[in-house]
Amino acid sequence: MTRSGADFIAGLRDRRNVFLDGERVEDVTTHPAFAEAVHSVARLYDFAHDPANRELMTYPSERDGRPVNKSWLVPRTREDLAARRRAIKAWADLSYGLMGRSPDHVASFFAGFAGSLPFFARGGQQFADNLARFYAKAADEDLYLSYAIVQPVIDRSKPAHQQAEPYLYAGAAEERDGGIVVRGAQMLATGGVMSDWCYISVILPLQPGDEDYAISLVVPLDAPGLKLYVRRPYARTVSSVFDYPLSSRFDETDALVVLDDVFVPWEHVFVYKNRELCAGQFSVTAAHVIGNTQAHIRSWAKLQFLVGLVRRICEANGQLAKPEVVAQLGDLATRVSLVEGMVLAAEASAAPDEFGVMRPTDAMVYASQVYQQQMYPELLNAIRAMMGGSVIQLPASVADLCSPATRPDLERYVRWPRATAVERIKLLKLLWDLIGSEFAGRHLQYEMFYAGEPNAIKGREYRSFDWAAADALVERCLNSYDLDTVAASTRLPAPQPT
Numbered sequence: 205m206t207r208s209g210a211d212f213i214a215g216l217r218d219r220r221n222v223f224l225d226g227e228r229v230e231d232v233t234t235h236p237a238f239a240e241a242v243h244s245v246a247r248l249y250d251f252a253h254d255p256a257n258r259e260l261m262t263y264p265s266e267r268d269g270r271p272v273n274k275s276w277l278v279p280r281t282r283e284d285l286a287a288r289r290r291a292i293k294a295w296a297d298l299s300y301g302l303m304g305r306s307p308d309h310v311a312s313f314f315a316g317f318a319g320s321l322p323f324f325a326r327g328g329q330q331f332a333d334n335l336a337r338f339y340a341k342a343a344d345e346d347l348y349l350s351y352a353i354v355q356p357v358i359d360r361s362k363p364a365h366q367q368a369e370p371y372l373y374a375g376a377a378e379e380r381d382g383g384i385v386v387r388g389a390q391m392l393a394t395g396g397v398m399s400d401w402c403y404i405s406v407i408l409p410l411q412p413g414d415e416d417y418a419i420s421l422v423v424p425l426d427a428p429g430l431k432l433y434v435r436r437p438y439a440r441t442v443s444s445v446f447d448y449p450l451s452s453r454f455d456e457t458d459a460l461v462v463l464d465d466v467f468v469p470w471e472h473v474f475v476y477k478n479r480e481l482c483a484g485q486f487s488v489t490a491a492h493v494i495g496n497t498q499a500h501i502r503s504w505a506k507l508q509f510l511v512g513l514v515r516r517i518c519e520a521n522g523q524l525a526k527p528e529v530v531a532q533l534g535d536l537a538t539r540v541s542l543v544e545g546m547v548l549a550a551e552a553s554a555a556p557d558e559f560g561v562m563r564p565t566d567a568m569v570y571a572s573q574v575y576q577q578q579m580y581p582e583l584l585n586a587i588r589a590m591m592g593g594s595v596i597q598l599p600a601s602v603a604d605l606c607s608p609a610t611r612p613d614l615e616r617y618v619r620w621p622r623a624t625a626v627e628r629i630k631l632l633k634l635l636w637d638l639i640g641s642e643f644a645g646r647h648l649q650y651e652m653f654y655a656g657e658p659n660a661i662k663g664r665e666y667r668s669f670d671w672a673a674a675d676a677l678v679e680r681c682l683n684s685y686d687l688d689t690v691a692a693s694t695r696l697p698a699p700q701p702t
């Protein structure tokens with residue numbers, strides 16, 4: 205059943221080990237580095253929990269009929285995909301697409317896993333049962349899962365089992381009564397500090413000998429031995445919400461996950477020492493395309509927000525009347541429409557997979573991913589080119605606007621034809637937080653890498669593209685002429701002997 209934001213926050217007050225500046229964070233819900241982001245996620249839960257949004261955001265549980273967030277819905281029809289899209293978009297709009305790993309992201313992966321139980325049964329029926337049980341619990345309890353499925357960059361020239369010491373990368377180090385001991389590190393749990401459970405696995409290819417590292421499991425955030433080392437948070441150092449409206453409220457954080465001999469009961473293990481199944485989770489099952497469809501819907505919201513803001517700025521500075529500015533805005537809007545169009549195309553051409561999951565078309569999802577990884581940096585550059593120095597010529601902080609000593613000059617010299625100083629500064633500080641601040645820099649890195657190393661995504665596109673259809677066209681064309689047909693043609697000149 206869906207939970208309220210208050211219930212979500214209460215659930216985070218546990219013994220989790222989040223480390224910042226060399227110290228354990230006592231309570232992530234009140235610490236200035238995380239509190240605002242926690243409340244931004246709480247607002248998502250409140251929205252889905254509101255009876256007014258029940259139809260949009262939930263579906264009745266198969267188990268007891270109570271409302272479950274739609275991100276857990278295993279899509280069996282195209283209408284299921286459309287219903288998931290509407291719910292995901294509504295959530296993404298609430299954070300302006302700035303929380304990439306909101307709870308619906310990993311939930312979408314688990315919807316794909318749960319629809320593919322026979323796949324997990326290939327490793328033993330108990331693993332499929334574990335998954336089914338955990339999925340039901342997570343959906344019914346409306347849990348927030350983060351994930352760390354990439355091995356940390358230590359020595360990528362060597363496979364996991366040949367690193368400088370064993371279990372630098374997270375792996376199954378021992379079996380004990382009732383479960384396994386997991387040791388090592390994994391990156392990069394976005395949202396980890398405010399999630400309830402972390403899904404640990406590996407999406408990178410594993411080599412023979414890497415079997416210990418071929419695992420797929422979940423751990424609660426307060427599991428003894430689980431530690432999260434967060435990167436520099438942005439919220440606690442910004443001067444005000446007015447100066448940094450996004451850094452202050454939507455920094456979902458990213459963390460290195462260290463598993464210091466974490467005991468994981470068997471019931472939380474879904475793949476155990478099986479390289480083929482570990483990789484297949486993200487290619488044979490629909491989880492990766494369903495999860496990344498969520499990511500693209502979120503991206504679509506962010507792009508809408510970004511170009512909407514740029515248009516608002518052009519309106520305020522009086523540039524909207526210029527044909528060249530209209531063309532530039534049309535160019536920005538084209539990119540948003542392409543991302544939206546790819547989400548809809550993958551959904552409209554979806555087909556049931558071997559497990560009966562309605563799978564968005566892989567080639568569309570990965571083409572969009574490749575496109576977005578390249579497009580986002582170009583988009584930011586195009587916006588910077590439109591803005592010139594005005595995004596820099598801004599008062600150091602909102603204090604300049606509040607002080608009678610400085611405000612008159614700002615009102616006089618920092619204005620636009622259609623905007624007062626306060627309106628202009630508000631718009632431009634918001635834009636800078638989206639394209640130029642440290643928060644924005646992290647977002648740029650995120651959009652370029654969140655789904656994986658770009659060549660790996662191109663490889664997925666290569667493997668899913670319909671080469672047979674492309675090749676059939678080439679074959680038909682090649683077969684439509686040869687030396688004889690050219691010689692026999694009455695309409696074209698025959699080749700002349702040389």
Ligand SMILES: Cc1cc2nc3c(=O)[nH]c(=O)nc-3n(C[C@H](O)[C@H](O)[C@H](O)COP(=O)(O)OP(=O)(O)OC[C@H]3O[C@@H](n4cnc5c(N)ncnc54)[C@H](O)[C@@H]3O)c2cc1C
Pocket residue numbers: 305351352353354357391392393394395458646649650653654655656657658659
């Ligand atoms: C902000 C952010 C949030 C993230 N959140 C999550 C998360 O929530 N969960 C999660 O599991 N992961 C997350 N990730 C991790 C992400 O999945 C990885 O960063 C991504 O898979 C790329 O892997 P990598 O960082 O090891 O880059 P690398 O694979 O090291 O690639 C870096 C660069 O090196 C190049 N390169 C790599 N190998 C070669 C080679 N052999 N020859 C030539 N060039 C090469 C690549 O093309 C690329 O340009 C996040 C990443 C970022 C940046």
